[in-house]
Amino acid sequence: MSENLANTWAELGKGLEKIYTNVDPVSTKQYMELYSHVYNFCTKSHLEDVTPLTRNRRNNQPNVATPSGAEFVGEDLYKKLVTFLEEYVNELRAACHSFRGTELLEHYNRVWESFRFSSTAVNGIFSYLNRHWIKRELDEGKTGIYEVYNLAVRCWQEKFFVHVADAVTNAVLDLILNERNGESIPTSLVSGVLNSYLEMGINEHDDPPTGQQVLRPTTNAPTEKRPRALVVFKTYFERKFLEQTRLYYSAEAQEFLAQNSVIEYLKKVEERIKEERDRVDRYLDTSTLEPLMKACDDVLIANYLDRFRGEFDSMLENNQKDDLARMFTLCERVDGCLEVLRSIMENHIERKGRAAISNVTTDANSDPKTYVNAILSVHQLFSSLVTYAFKNDHGFVQAMDKAFTSFINRNNATDNTKAPSRSPELLARYADLLLRKSAKNPPENEVEEALNQVMIVFKYIEDKDVFQKYYSKMLAKRLVHELSASEDNESAMLQKLKQMCGFEYTSKLQRMYTDTTVSKELTQTFKREVNEKNIDLHHVDLSVMILAHGVWPFQYMETCTIPPILQNVMDKFSAFYVARHTGRKLTFLQHMSRGEVTCNAYNRKYGFMASTAQMAVLLKFNDNLSYSLQEITDSLEFKNDLLCNVLQTMLKVDLITLSETKTLDANTPMDTVVSLNPNFFSKKLKVDLSKAVTRSEVRKEQVDVQKDLEEDRRMVIQAAIVRVMKMRKKLAHSALMTEVIKQLSVRFKPNVKVIKKCIDTLIEKEYLARVEGDRDQYEYLS
Amino acid sequence: METDSPVQTSSEEQQKLFSLKKWNPVALWTWDVECDTCAICRVNLMEACLRCQSDSKSDECVVVWGECNHSFHNCCMALWVKQNNRCPLCQVDWSVQRVGK
Numbered sequence: 001m002s003e004n005l006a007n008t009w010a011e012l013g014k015g016l017e018k019i020y021t022n023v024d025p026v027s028t029k030q031y032m033e034l035y036s037h038v039y040n041f042c043t044k045s046h047l048e049d050v051t052p053l054t055r056n057r058r059n060n061q062p063n064v065a066t067p068s069g070a071e072f073v074g075e076d077l078y079k080k081l082v083t084f085l086e087e088y089v090n091e092l093r094a095a096c097h098s099f100r101g102t103e104l105l106e107h108y109n110r111v112w113e114s115f116r117f118s119s120t121a122v123n124g125i126f127s128y129l130n131r132h133w134i135k136r137e138l139d140e141g142k143t144g145i146y147e148v149y150n151l152a153v154r155c156w157q158e159k160f161f162v163h164v165a166d167a168v169t170n171a172v173l174d175l176i177l178n179e180r181n182g183e184s185i186p187t188s189l190v191s192g193v194l195n196s197y198l199e200m201g202i203n204e205h206d207d208p209p210t211g212q213q214v215l216r217p218t219t220n221a222p223t224e225k226r227p228r229a230l231v232v233f234k235t236y237f238e239r240k241f242l243e244q245t246r247l248y249y250s251a252e253a254q255e256f257l258a259q260n261s262v263i264e265y266l267k268k269v270e271e272r273i274k275e276e277r278d279r280v281d282r283y284l285d286t287s288t289l290e291p292l293m294k295a296c297d298d299v300l301i302a303n304y305l306d307r308f309r310g311e312f313d314s315m316l317e318n319n320q321k322d323d324l325a326r327m328f329t330l331c332e333r334v335d336g337c338l339e340v341l342r343s344i345m346e347n348h349i350e351r352k353g354r355a356a357i358s359n360v361t362t363d364a365n366s367d368p369k370t371y372v373n374a375i376l377s378v379h380q381l382f383s384s385l386v387t388y389a390f391k392n393d394h395g396f397v398q399a400m401d402k403a404f405t406s407f408i409n410r411n412n413a414t415d416n417t418k419a420p421s422r423s424p425e426l427l428a429r430y431a432d433l434l435l436r437k438s439a440k441n442p443p444e445n446e447v448e449e450a451l452n453q454v455m456i457v458f459k460y461i462e463d464k465d466v467f468q469k470y471y472s473k474m475l476a477k478r479l480v481h482e483l484s485a486s487e488d489n490e491s492a493m494l495q496k497l498k499q500m501c502g503f504e505y506t507s508k509l510q511r512m513y514t515d516t517t518v519s520k521e522l523t524q525t526f527k528r529e530v531n532e533k534n535i536d537l538h539h540v541d542l543s544v545m546i547l548a549h550g551v552w553p554f555q556y557m558e559t560c561t562i563p564p565i566l567q568n569v570m571d572k573f574s575a576f577y578v579a580r581h582t583g584r585k586l587t588f589l590q591h592m593s594r595g596e597v598t599c600n601a602y603n604r605k606y607g608f609m610a611s612t613a614q615m616a617v618l619l620k621f622n623d624n625l626s627y628s629l630q631e632i633t634d635s636l637e638f639k640n641d642l643l644c645n646v647l648q649t650m651l652k653v654d655l656i657t658l659s660e661t662k663t664l665d666a667n668t669p670m671d672t673v674v675s676l677n678p679n680f681f682s683k684k685l686k687v688d689l690s691k692a693v694t695r696s697e698v699r700k701e702q703v704d705v706q707k708d709l710e711e712d713r714r715m716v717i718q719a720a721i722v723r724v725m726k727m728r729k730k731l732a733h734s735a736l737m738t739e740v741i742k743q744l745s746v747r748f749k750p751n752v753k754v755i756k757k758c759i760d761t762l763i764e765k766e767y768l769a770r771v772e773g774d775r776d777q778y779e780y781l782s
Numbered sequence: 783m784e785t786d787s788p789v790q791t792s793s794e795e796q797q798k799l800f801s802l803k804k805w806n807p808v809a810l811w812t813w814d815v816e817c818d819t820c821a822i823c824r825v826n827l828m829e830a831c832l833r834c835q836s837d838s839k840s841d842e843c844v845v846v847w848g849e850c851n852h853s854f855h856n857c858c859m860a861l862w863v864k865q866n867n868r869c870p871l872c873q874v875d876w877s878v879q880r881v882g883k
Contacts, residue, residue, distance in 0.1 A: 480808050541804040549812040550828040556810070563802070570807055577811075583845055583853075583882035585814040588807060595805035600798065607803065615802065622798045676799075 005076050008041040012077075013084060015125070020088055020118045034125045042074055042128055074133025078145070081126065085152055089115075089159040096164060102189065105171050108164065109192040112156075116199065119152035150203055157200045157232070165236045168193055172237070173244050176279070180248060191283035198285060200232040230287055238288055242295045245276075250299040257304070262311040266326045269300045273330075293333070302334045312341055316348045319381070324389035332393075342399040349400060353378050353407030361412045368430035375408060376453050404460045421466040421709075425702070427457055428470035435493065436478060437485045444486050451489060455496050463748045464501060465712065469705045471497075472509055473553045479516045480545050480592055501746065511551045519545045526576055535572055538565045540595075544573060546586065557591045559613045559646075560636040566595075566612065594690050602680060608655075609688040613638075613646045626675040629668065641666045647674065649689045655680050713748065717758045720744055722767055725780040733776050813845045813882055815853040821870050822858035831855040845882040850874045856881055 015034040019026055092111055099107045123130070126148040137145040146154055172193055175185045230238075249272065257265050273296055280289045301308075308327060315324050331337035356374045360367075382400055390396040414422040431454050434447050441447060461467055478484045494513070498506040523543050530537060547554070562570075574586050590612050597618050599606040610618060616636050620627065627635075633643055644664055650656045651664055658664060659673040717740065724739045725731060731739075737755060744750045759778070762768045771777035812818070813827050823831045830843035834857060846856040852871045854862070862870060869876050 481806075538802065540802050543804070543806045545806065545808045547808065547810050548828060549810045550826065552810070554808075554810065565802060566805060566807075569805065570809075573807070574809075581811070581883050582880050583813055583815075583847060584811045586809040586811050588809045592808040593806060596803045597800050598803045599800055601800070612805075612807075615805075618800045619802070622800055 004041065004044065005080070008037050008077070009080050011037050012080075012125075016081075016084055016122060019121050020115070022114055022118065026121065031121070031125065035128070038077070038126055039128045041077060042132060074129050077129060078133065081148065082151065082155070085155040086159055089155050093160045093163055096160075100167070101171050101174065102186070104164075104167060105175070105189040105193055108168055108196075109189060112196045113192070115152070115156060116196070119149050122152065123147070123149035146203065153200060154203050157203070161196075161200065169237055169240055173240060176241070177244065177248065179279075180275075187283040194233065194237060194283070194285065197233040197237055198230070201229040230285070233285060233287075238291065241288070242291055245292065245295045246299050249296060250303065253300055253304065257307065262304075262307055263315075263320070263323050265304070265307075266323060266330060269330055270326055272296065272300065297333045301330050302337065305331075305334075305337060305340065308337075309340055309344065312344050313348055316345060316385075319385065321385060321389050324385065328390050328393070338393070338395060342395050345396065346399040346403045349378070349382050349403035350407045352382075353403065354411050357407070357411040357413050368426040369433060371413060371426045372430040372454065372457060375404075375457050379404065379456055401460070405462065408457065408460045409462045421463040423457075424461045424463050424467035425470050425705070427454060427461065428467050428474060430454060431471065431493065432474035432478070435475075435485060435489055436483050441485060444489060447486070447489055448492060451493050451496065454493075455500065458497075459500065462745075464505070464746070465716075465748045466705065466709060468505060468509075469553070469708060470701075472512070473701060473705070475509055476512060476552050476554065479512060480547075481594065505747075508551050511548060515547050515551070516545070519547075522546060522577070526573060529576060537569050537572070540565065540569055542569060542573065545592075546577065549587070554589055554592055556587055556589065558639050559590045559642050560616055560638045562590060562612055563616050563619050566615070601676065604685060606680075606682065607686045609686065609690055611646065611690045613642065614650065614689050617643075617646060617650070621676045626673050628671050628673050630670040632674065633670070644668070653680075653682065653687055653689065655687070655689075713750065714754065714758060714761075716747065717744065717750055717755055718762060721755070721758060721762055722780075725768055725778060726782075728780070730771065730777060730779045733778065736778060813853065815845065815847075816851060817853070820855045820858055821852075822854050822862055825855070827853065827855065831858050833857060847879040847881075848874070849877045849879045851879070 012034060015026070015030065015037075018030075092115070096104075096107060096111070130147050134145060134147055138147075172190050175190055179185045179187075252272075253265070253269075256268055260268075273293070276292055276296055277289070280286060280292060284292075308331065312324075312327065315327070327341070328338070331341055353375065356378050357371070360370045360374045386392060386396050386400050408423050411423075413426070431451065434441065434450050434454070442450070458464075458467065475490075478490075484490050491513070494506050494509055497509070526542070526544070529535070570588055577586060578584060593612045594609060595612065595615055597608045597610055597615050599608060599618075601621075608614075608618065613636075617632060620632065620635070629643065632638065636643075638646075644666060647656065647664055651658065654677050657675050657677045658668075659675070661668060661672060664672075720740045720743045721736065724736060724743070728736075736759070737752065740755055741750055741752075759768065763770065763778075766781055768778045769781055771779050815827055818827050819825070820827055820831060823833075825831050827845050829835070830840035834840055834843035834855075844856050845853050846859050847853045848859075848869050850869050850872050852869050854870075859876070863876055867876050868874060
């Protein structure tokens with residue numbers, strides 16, 4: 001047998017020598033001969049040693065134990081091969097010593113490439129050995145035995161590679177360094193070397209992936225490559241590479257920032273990161289991308305977060321969109337980095353918002369449009385910035401929303417007035433301006449857009465209930481006095497509010513709308529009946545509004561005795577109405593009712609739009625051209641100082657004159673004489689006396705809303721408490737508070753003290769009780 | 783500047799300096815009731831009872847008066863009389879005086 005081995009090896013050794021040294025190409029025939037040598041050697045020895053046991057094995061009974069070596073001959077051949085490879089590789093190593101730098105890499109690549117190629121061929125030649133003896137050894141779990149190709153690679157690694165690895169890696173790193181410094185380098189050298197590092201991974205094992213099936217022992221393709229582990233690559237290259245990267249870039253960053261601005265630095269970093277990404281694509285393994293990017297992020301970005309932070313605010317100030325976008329993209333790469341920027345932006349927007357409002361504060365109190373537009377221009381600026389530079393990142397959008405909520409609800413304009421909810425009021429007034437008939441307003445489609453803008457601000461309003469109150473007051477006036485510019489816009493606006501706040505928020509507003517429509521129909525029906533039954537309305541053209549009590553923000557208010565004709569007309573209408581609607585009664589709202597009075601006193605025939613009280617006063621002039629204030633007050637039974645308001649606009653348009661004084665207020669003596677101005681003139685034939693909204697009226701509205709608001713809120717809070725308790729039955733004080741606040745925050749920000757008071761009220765009313773022995777708990781009493 | 787001066791009109795219809803032309807009176811309607819809360823469901827009579835509110839039949843929810851002049855939501859009372867045919871407030875036998883419209 002040893003003779004057999006010597007003969008076989010003599011042939012094989014020569015063949016291997018030829019293959020590895022690659023002097024001239026090995027022909028297919030030679031290749032086949034070498035294969036046959038291996039085959040013959042293995043099978044011949046095999047036949048000599050046939051035993052019954054092995055026959056059993058060949059009859060597919062693999063579980064029968066066999067004495068090792070008795071059957072599969074190959075160990076000797078394997079040992080010979082190992083010796084050959086080791087000797088050959090040692091020679092290679094010796095030849096390698098003289099090379100340095102690029103030359104070393106070139107040499108290494110050349111030698112590796114040929115070695116690898118030859119080893120593939122040798123693997124083929126020894127495939128019989130692979131399939132039988134080696135496979136069997138491997139199946140039995142022997143260590144230190146490898147398939148032939150793997151054996152060759154392992155040999156390379158142990159006898160050659162570990163001795164030159166440092167030199168080779170350093171040469172590679174030098175090349176990369178050169179490239180980073182702007183030189184062009186032969187990248188194929190680097191990728192060649194790194195491929196050899198990766199190839200050496202075939203004998204290493206990463207932790208076996210869990211859940212994956214273990215390779216079946218009877219695989220038909222023993223030459224199939226096992227997945228390569230990255231151990232060699234990581235140990236000998238990547239670790240050093242990353243270390244060098246960190247050193248290189250931290251030095252560069254320091255130097256660059258010493259001479260350049262952060263803005264320039266950002267550009268540089270962006271460029272560098274792109275370069276590194278390209279580098280991985282071009283000649284590194286993709287597995288390096290992640291740690292490489294991490295290294296870059298750490299030294300280039302995370303280290304300079306403080307510098308970024310310092311610059312961010314001024315970039316926002318100057319609206320440097322592109323630089324901000326760059327900073328965002330870079331900081332996005334580092335955990336926790338964006339949070340810092342977000343909070344800076346939040347503060348910045350808040351500051352900007354407050355400043356914008358301070359600039360217009362004096363106007364804002366009287367001019368809702370200026371106020372809202374000041375907010376909108378800030379919003380326009382930052383929402384486009386957040387979209388453009390921060391890609392609508394969720395956190396930035398949130399920070400922006402928080403800033404807007406904060407400054408819209410608390411700013412100069414809201415702090416300076418006694419009414420704490422100035423923003424919702426001004427916003428509602430602005431909406432009123434848009435929806436009201438006015439020559440100043442833009443065309444309908446632009447108004448629609450402006451209303452969308454109103455909704456942007458509305459979203460940020462905390463006291464949405466205050467907005468609702470003002471909105472309903474003003475909608476009521478628009479509807480009653482027919483001041484709406486466009487029905488489409490009115491209902492579109494209601495729709496928007498409903499969408500954002502739900503059905504309940506707009507249900508009363510909706511009912512107001514319905515009442516208006518029903519009233520129009522009612523007026524028509526009444527007029528038909530007047531014609532049919534010949535009812536005398538004293539030539540007064542009547543148009544009534546019948547509103548459901550509790551829906552409209554109007555209260556009964558007495559002003560003065562109304563002219564008998566009107567009283568008569570109203571009585572006739574009431575009779576008609578009550579006949580149609582059993583069980584209802586009507587309360588006439590004098591102060592809301594208006595009409596037109598024709599004037600025949602001058603050459604031109606004027607028509608005066610007037611409130612009912614004004615109509616009453618004007619009719620008085622039919623009897624006499626002058627009265628003292630006292631006389632009017634007495635005869636028309638004016639309440640309090642209302643007369644003053646009634647006369648105010650008449651005085652303003654010069655329809656009446658006063659004796660001795662020009663101004664009229666609560667202190668004007670009651671014996672002052674009011675006379676019809678004989679020289680009255682107006683360019684317009686229709687003169688509106690009722691229109692002017694006085695300052696006192698605005699203030700009264702604010703007081704009303706505030707008073708209503710507190711009462712309403714108490715009710716809403718109590719309802720919320722009962723709802724929560726009914727569901728939970730038993731709840732701790734703090735938990736109840738949290739839930740109530742959460743439920744109500746869509747409408748307004750409830751005051752904690754008020755909630756406590758409401759809880760006490762409910763305990764008094766026996767809706768709730770404190771739990772015996774645990775005073776901090778409440779329970780629901782049904 | 784040219785000004786108009788008051789003139790005494792000769793025409794009979796225009797004898798008066800000021801005459802009424804148009805009037806847009808505004809009035810609130812309420813149910814003509816003694817107590818504005820429905821004693822059965824505790825909801826204000828100007829609003830629909832809770833059942834009608836949740837069935838969005840608010841428009842149909844009207845008020846009913848008994849001979850005793852007590853008033854309730856018509857639908858609340860309709861359910862009540864099935865169990866007890868007396869007015870919940872005064873215990874007088876219930877008979878409808880009128881139904882709101």
